[in-house]
Amino acid sequence: MSEAPQHVKIQCEERRSLLVGSIKCVLNKIDFCPHATTLKAYSRVLQTEIICQIKCKRWGCSHCGPRKVQSMALRVKEAKPQRLITLTVDPKLYETPRIAYDKTRRKVTELAARLRRKYESFEYIRILEVTRAGWPHYHLVARSPYIPHQILKNIWAEITGAIIVDVRALKKTDHVYFYVLKYLAKQTYIPWTTRRISWSRHFFPKHSEPKGMPLKLSDRELCREHPSEIISLKWTNQVIVQFTRDVFIIAVDHESAQMNLNAFQKEQL
Ligand SMILES: [Zn+2]
Numbered sequence: 025m026s027e028a029p030q031h032v033k034i035q036c037e038e039r040r041s042l043l044v045g046s047i048k049c050v051l052n053k054i055d056f057c058p059h060a061t062t063l064k065a066y067s068r069v070l071q072t073e074i075i076c077q078i079k080c081k082r083w084g085c086s087h088c089g090p091r092k093v094q095s096m097a098l099r100v101k102e103a104k105p106q107r108l109i110t111l112t113v114d115p116k117l118y119e120t121p122r123i124a125y126d127k128t129r130r131k132v133t134e135l136a137a138r139l140r141r142k143y144e145s146f147e148y149i150r151i152l153e154v155t156r157a158g159w160p161h162y163h164l165v166a167r168s169p170y171i172p173h174q175i176l177k178n179i180w181a182e183i184t185g186a187i188i189v190d191v192r193a194l195k196k197t198d199h200v201y202f203y204v205l206k207y208l209a210k211q212t213y214i215p216w217t218t219r220r221i222s223w224s225r226h227f228f229p230k231h232s233e234p235k236g237m238p239l240k241l242s243d244r245e246l247c248r249e250h251p252s253e254i255i256s257l258k259w260t261n262q263v264i265v266q267f268t269r270d271v272f273i274i275a276v277d278h279e280s281a282q283m284n285l286n287a288f289q290k291e292q293l
Contacts, residue, residue: 043266068240097204110190149223
């Protein structure tokens with residue numbers, strides 16, 4: 025039997041250390057999405073069954089929400105925008121905030137199309153926010169040539185009747201990360217939409233999606249149960265390896281866990 029300690033970290037790939045330990049000791053230390061469901065499968069690379077948490081990925085989830093905010097802020101920063109634009113709506117023109125949203129949300133696309141005709145490009149991510157009274161306004165984080173404030177104001181007034189438009193140049197691209205964090209962190213429940221964010225087709229650079237690990241899965245089975253429930257019901261004395269943030273393997277002891285990881289590293293070479 026292996027005499028490995030209860031908690032050991034194994035360096036499996038660059039900058040990633042993995043949590044390994046007996047299920048009893050480490051299951052409650054793993055960061056699970058509370059609403060996750062489970063994928064069970066066999067990995068031909070790790071030569072063992074894997075348990076994968078399928079996260080809910082909702083903005084409102086206590087686990088997924090903050091992670092989504094952070095990764096979105098990072099992606100926006102990598103898109104190298106130079107301008108922050110705030111487009112307001114005029115509450116006097118609509119009966120309710122919902123009507124204001126329905127009547128103006130497509131106008132952002134129209135504004136972008138008109139700007140593209142005039143200037144060579146206008147790419148943006150749009151973040152919806154509501155005022156304390158519930159009225160929508162839109163934050164655009166944009167990448168475009170210089171556009172005079174007055175031109176933006178005139179077009180927005182022409183298509184929506186609203187006259188308040190704010191434009192700010194981003195002095196450092198680093199700041200955009202914090203602006204996006206701030207806009208997204210302020211998100212509260214909006215009864216009339218779940219679509220807080222949208223972006224133009226070329227805003228994000230291509231290939232910015234992280235690549236998945238080549239685990240070569242077969243015998244996939246989706247279960248409604250939470251992964252921690254499945255793990256604790258089926259196994260008790262085994263060793264769990266948190267292989268990636270979402271993928272776990274169960275091994276009889278530390279030694280065979282190491283064998284599974286060696287198999288993966290061999291495949292990587
Ligand atoms: Zn979640």
